[in-house]
Each structure stands twice: as C-alpha cells, then as structure tokens.
Amino acid sequence: MADLAHASSARGGAGFGRYVIYAILVLMALWYLAPLYVMLSTSFKTLDEIRAGNLLSLPGAFNLDAWRTAWGSACTGVDCNGVGGYFSNSLKMVIPAVLISTLVGAFNGYVLSKWRFRGSDAFFMALLIGTFLPFQVVILPMAQVLGMAGIESSTGRLVLVHVIYGLQFTTLFFRNYYVTVPDELVKAARIDGAGFFRIFFKILLPISIPTVGVCIIWQTTQIWNDFLFGVVFSSGEGQPMTVALNNLVNTSTGVKQYNVDMAAAIIAALPTLFVYVVGGKYFVRGLTAGAVKG
Amino acid sequence: MTAARQGAPGFSLGRFADVILPKLVITPTVIACLVGFYGFIGWTAWLSFTESRMLPKYEWAGLVQYQALFANERWWASMQNLAVFGLLFIFVSLAVGLIMAVLLDQKIRFEGALRTIYLYPMALSFIVTGTAWKWILNPGLGIEKLAHDWGFSGFVFDWIVNPDYAIYTVVIAGVWQSSGFVMALFLAGLRGIDDSIIKAAQVDGASLPTIYARIIVPSLRPVFLSAFMILAHIAVKSFDLVMALTGGGPGFATDLPSIFMYQHSFTRGQLGLGAASAMMMLFTACAVVMPFLYSELRRERRG
Numbered sequence: 001m002a003d004l005a006h007a008s009s010a011r012g013g014a015g016f017g018r019y020v021i022y023a024i025l026v027l028m029a030l031w032y033l034a035p036l037y038v039m040l041s042t043s044f045k046t047l048d049e050i051r052a053g054n055l056l057s058l059p060g061a062f063n064l065d066a067w068r069t070a071w072g073s074a075c076t077g078v079d080c081n082g083v084g085g086y087f088s089n090s091l092k093m094v095i096p097a098v099l100i101s102t103l104v105g106a107f108n109g110y111v112l113s114k115w116r117f118r119g120s121d122a123f124f125m126a127l128l129i130g131t132f133l134p135f136q137v138v139i140l141p142m143a144q145v146l147g148m149a150g151i152e153s154s155t156g157r158l159v160l161v162h163v164i165y166g167l168q169f170t171t172l173f174f175r176n177y178y179v180t181v182p183d184e185l186v187k188a189a190r191i192d193g194a195g196f197f198r199i200f201f202k203i204l205l206p207i208s209i210p211t212v213g214v215c216i217i218w219q220t221t222q223i224w225n226d227f228l229f230g231v232v233f234s235s236g237e238g239q240p241m242t243v244a245l246n247n248l249v250n251t252s253t254g255v256k257q258y259n260v261d262m263a264a265a266i267i268a269a270l271p272t273l274f275v276y277v278v279g280g281k282y283f284v285r286g287l288t289a290g291a292v293k294g
Numbered sequence: 295m296t297a298a299r300q301g302a303p304g305f306s307l308g309r310f311a312d313v314i315l316p317k318l319v320i321t322p323t324v325i326a327c328l329v330g331f332y333g334f335i336g337w338t339a340w341l342s343f344t345e346s347r348m349l350p351k352y353e354w355a356g357l358v359q360y361q362a363l364f365a366n367e368r369w370w371a372s373m374q375n376l377a378v379f380g381l382l383f384i385f386v387s388l389a390v391g392l393i394m395a396v397l398l399d400q401k402i403r404f405e406g407a408l409r410t411i412y413l414y415p416m417a418l419s420f421i422v423t424g425t426a427w428k429w430i431l432n433p434g435l436g437i438e439k440l441a442h443d444w445g446f447s448g449f450v451f452d453w454i455v456n457p458d459y460a461i462y463t464v465v466i467a468g469v470w471q472s473s474g475f476v477m478a479l480f481l482a483g484l485r486g487i488d489d490s491i492i493k494a495a496q497v498d499g500a501s502l503p504t505i506y507a508r509i510i511v512p513s514l515r516p517v518f519l520s521a522f523m524i525l526a527h528i529a530v531k532s533f534d535l536v537m538a539l540t541g542g543g544p545g546f547a548t549d550l551p552s553i554f555m556y557q558h559s560f561t562r563g564q565l566g567l568g569a570a571s572a573m574m575m576l577f578t579a580c581a582v583v584m585p586f587l588y589s590e591l592r593r594e595r596r597g
Contacts, residue, residue: 018400021397021400021402022402024397025394025397025398025402025408028394028412029408029411029412031470032411032412032414032415032470032474033411034430035415035423035426035427035430035470036414036426038426038429038430039426039429042429050435051435054435054439054440054443055430055435055436055437055439055440056440104322104323107319107320108319108320108323111316111317111319111320112320115316117313117316117317120320123320123324123327126327126328126331126332127323127327129587130327130331132523132527132579132583132587133331133335133576133579134527134530134531134552134572134575134576134579135531136531136533136551136552136555136556136571136572136575136576137334137335137338137572137573137575137576138330138331138334138335138338139559139572140337140338140341140350140559140565140568140569140572141333141334141337141338141341142330142334144337144350164326164330165330167323167326167327168327171323195311195315196311196312196315196316196319197315221417224419225418225419225420225421226419227419227420227421227533227534227537228531228533228534228552228556231556232556232560242419242421242422242534245419245421245422245425245538246421246425246534246537246538249425249428249538250537250538250541258429258435261425261429262425262426262429264425265422265425265426268419268421268422269417269418269419269422272417272418272419273414273417273418275417276413276414276416276417280410280413
C-alpha cells in the first residue's frame with residue numbers, strides 16, 4: 001500500500017512545511033468540531049447565560065433543564081410534549097425498515113449475481129439509475145397510492161416507503177459484493193445437492209457479514225436522517241424525529257429557547273452519531289463503496 | 295444458470311427450485327422498481343400535463359402547467375439559487391476535500407482521529423446541520439456577537455438574514471456537511487495509486503508538487519467523477535438543509551426547486567404545477583448526472 005506517504009515525508013519531511021500542514025489540518029478539525037461544541041455548550045446554558053455570553057463561552061454550571069424540556073415538554077408546532085415521542089417514532093420506523101430492506105437486498109444481490117436470468121442485468125441497470133432520482137418526482141403518486149391503500153399509520157407508511165426506496169442501495173451493495181465471490185463455490189454446493197435457500201443461508205450470508213454491517217449502517221443513517229418522506233407521508237403525532245425537530249426550531253410562538261433547540265438537535269443526532277462511532281470504519285467503507293459504484 | 299438444465303423437462307421440484315425460485319424472490323423488488331420509480335415518474339409526468347389543483351385530475355390539458363411554471367418568477371429565482379448554490383457547493387467541497395486528502399496523505403500522525411472528525415458531519419441529518427448553523431449564523435447571538443465580544447465592534451455578519459447573501463450561508467453549511475466525505479473519497483483514491491509510477495517520477499527528479507500536479511491528481515479522475523455526481527445529486531435534491539436553515543427566506547432568497555415543488559404540491563394546492571416542477575428537477579438531475587454516468591459505464595465496459 002501507498003509508500004507515497006513514505007516518499008512524501010522524505011520529501012517534504014523536515015521542518016517548516018510539516019508545521020504548516022499540521023496547522024491547516026488542526027484548523028480544519030476545529031472548524032468541523034465547532035458546531036458540535038456550540039450545540040453542546042448552548043444546550044447546557046440557561047437563556048440568561050446565552051444572552052450574556054457568546055457562542056464559545058462555557059456554560060456556568062451543567063444545567064440539564066433544556067434537555068428535560070426538549071425531551072418532555074417543548075412545543076413542536078401545536079402540541080407541547082417534547083420530542084421524546086417522535087424519537088421513538090423514528091426508532092419504530094428505522095428498525096423494521098432497515099431489517100427488511102437489508103434482508104431483501106441481500107436476496108436480490110444473490111439472485112442478480114449467482115442466479116442471473118434473461119433481463120437481470122437490464123433490471124440491475126434500471127435499479128442503479130434509480131439511485132440518482134430526486135424523490136420529488138415520485139412523491140405525488142406515492143401519496144395517492146398510500147391514500148388508496150388505506151395505510152393509516154404514519155409508521156407503516158414510512159416503513160413501506162423507506163423499504164421501497166432503500167432496496168436499490170441494499171441490492172447494489174450485496175450484488176457488488178457477491179459478484180466478487182467465485183461462482184465455483186455455488187456450483188460445488190449445488191453438486192452436493194444444496195438448494196437456493198441453503199446456499200444463501202449456509203454459504204453466502206455468513207461470508208457477507210461485513211456487507212451486512214455496511215448496509216445496516218447506511219440504511220440506518222439514511223432513514224433516520226430523512227426529512228422529505230417524513231414530512232410528506234406522516235402527520236401529527238406519528239411524525240419522525242427530523243420533522244419534529246424542524247417544527248420545534250421553526251416554531252414562531254413564544255420566547256425562542258435556543259438551548260432547548262440545541263438539546264433537541266443533539267437528541268436527533270445521537271443515534272446516527274452512535275452508529276458512526278461504533279461502526280466508523282464500515283461507515284466510511286460503505287459510503288465510498290456506495291459512491292464509487294454508483 | 296447452466297447447471298439448471300440437467301433435470302427432466304416440464305415441471306419438477308428441481309426445476310422449480312432452480313429457475314422459478316430466484317425469480318420469485320426478486321419479483322417484489324422488480325415490481326417496486328417498475329411501479330415505484332418508472333411508473334410513478336410516468337404518473338407525475340401525466341399529472342404535469344393536467345390542470346390538477348387541490349385534487350388530481352386526469353384530463354389532458356397540454357402544456358399549461360409548464361407555461362405557468364416558466365412564467366413564474368419564483369421558479370426562475372429558485373433555479374438561479376440552485377445554480378449559485380450548486381456550483382459553489384460542488385466546487386468548494388471538491389477543492390476542500392482534495393486539499394485535505396492530499397495533506398492527510400503526508401504520513402500524518404493521528405490520521406485516524408482527524409479523519410473521524412472530518413467525517414462525522416456526514417452522519418448528521420441535514421435538519422440537524424441546518425439547526426446548528428442557523429444558531430451559529432444568527433446575527434444577534436452567533437458569530438457576529440462573538441466578534442463584538444472580542445472587540446471588533448464594527449463587525450457585521452448577517453448573511454443569513456440578508457437576501458443578497460443568504461444563499462451563501464446554505465453553501466457554508468452544505469460544505470461543512472459534505473466536504474469530509476469528499477476528502478474520504480479522494481483519500482481512498484490516493485491510496486489506490488500505484489507506487490511504482492511515483493517512485494519512477496522521483497528517480498527522474500520530479501518534485502513533490504510536480505508529482506501531485508502531473509501524476510497523482512490526474513489519475514484521480516474517476517474519483518472526481520464520482521464525487522461530482524454525488525455532490526450534484528445532493529445539490530439538486532437539497533431540501534431539508536434549506537428548510538431548517540432559512541426556510542427558503544428571507545423572502546424567497548434561498549428558495550430552491552425542491553422547496554418550490556413541496557410548497558406548491560402540499561401547502562398551496564397546485565398539484566399540476568408541483569408535478570411540472572418535479573419533472574424539471576428530474577431533467578436537471580439527468581442533465582447533470584447522465585453524461586458522467588455514461589462515461590463511467592463506458593469505461594467500465596472497456597476496462
């Protein structure tokens with residue numbers, strides 16, 4: 001792997017140049033961290049402290065009031081029950097949507113790489129193009145269909161929509177991985193009498209655990225962070241966290257409670273940050289894989 | 295596909311398992327794709343040729359919605375905003391991402407930690423990013439006040455409420471969110487370059503900047519394409535970031551086609567116009583992405 005690093009340190013190695021490089025990198029790190037710091041410190045301040053201090057000033061004492069308000073009693077639009085309920089809405093939406101789309105995507109990738117049929121490549125291409133569509137172009141008919149189908153629960157609607165529009169990515173990840181697995185493996189298993197499902201569950205699925213990880217991380221962040229589908233296909237108390245956060249922040253009534261806004265924003269960010277920290281390496285790999293392929 | 299042919303012709307369990315089962319498994323996805331994408335695009339296209347307002351109507355009305363759209367000043371303002379935001383967002387993200395990747399590639403200590411810091415914004419929702427930056431850019435309490443506290447009492451930084459500059463605040467937040475990811479793409483590309491070419495150039499006495507300018511950066515072409523496609527895609531569908539950051543305002547200063555589409559379709563009861571604007575968004579996305587996708591695929595076939 002790249003001895004470029006070696007080469008360059010030997011070249012630009014000594015002295016002043018290195019300091020400049022480190023200085024730039026550290027400054028950039030501060031710029032990326034600044035909003036997180038500002039959000040955290042603001043969420044622990046009282047409103048008086050916010051008015052008296054500035055962005056970078058530290059909170060006087062750890063004050064958890066804003067967090068309590070954000071979770072339990074902040075006003076998101078009309079009702080004032082905090083974002084707690086919406087947080088669990090998002091959980092109820094994300095977990096089934098991620099599991100279903102990952103499992104189906106794994107099967108699809110398996111079929112598209114090891115059980116090709118006439119038209120399977122064309123279908124894969126059609127699916128691939130779908131990853132680039134702006135969703136605005138499908139939401140009007142989707143709203144009509146969901147209305148006609150009579151799915152009343154916001155969670156049910158969102159799970160369905162996220163599964164449908166997540167399948168393209170999950171299929172892509174698994175197909176691109178299974179293509180690299182030698183066909184001989186499957187052929188040998190078939191000669192031994194293993195069938196379609198047996199080969200999948202006993203051979204392919206176990207060796208694709210890293211891809212499963214990538215897929216779950218990707219889908220979790222995508223679905224948790226979605227706003228467009230959430231705002232269009234859910235209503236009232238069934239809305240997901242992102243919509244509730246937006247309602248909270250853009251509420252025009254009453255005194256603006258910036259500390260509560262920031263606490264709610266962090267609550268909305270926690271699950272994906274957690275996933276990112278825990279699965280960091282896979283996250284990057286997933287993003288780059290998804291990106292480079294397509 | 296080949297081993298399946300051994301069984302007896304006609305129906306048998308083996309034939310079912312080998313030929314029908316795989317197709318059965320993938321059928322739901324085929325239906326979802328054909329209906330949920332291509333069918334719905336057709337449906338939206340049809341709606342855009344009707345006079346639908348609050349409720350969809352399906353009688354053909356020709357190009358009335360497109361005429362209305364093209365006569366709508368707010369639409370053109372939103373397209374212009376998209377052009378300004380899109381170009382700056384893509385260009386700055388690419389530049390920042392590339393520079394940081396090159397710097398991080400110089401055998402840096404704590405590379406892992408720095409990379410993690412650069413990348414974490416990508417894990418956040420655009421709604422969260424918008425909320426955070428809305429607060430930081432708030433003239434009364436944010437950066438402007440910070441500068442005042444530090445003694446620069448004449449400092450003004452009110453872009454977010456200034457119609458002439460508000461769109462640039464969207465660029466700032468967008469770049470903050472996406473440049474780390476571009477950096478990761480470029481870094482992966484840099485690590486994939488064959489060392490022997492670089493060694494050869496070094497033997498020939500090329501300096502490090504020359505090696506980067508002549509050999510390394512040009513060989514990152516595929517990464518440029520991927521990054522460009524992804525950023526362009528993010529720019530065209532950008533909706534949540536603006537909703538949380540500025541709500542499209544002040545006035546319509548940060549209005550984008552995605553917001554135009556949403557408001558006309560869902561809050562103003564103009565389904566036909568919303569559908570027409572959605573079709574224009576699709577064309578915009580295609581116009582940007584297709585040439586790149588095409589060249590990408592052609593190269594893949596050749597190679």
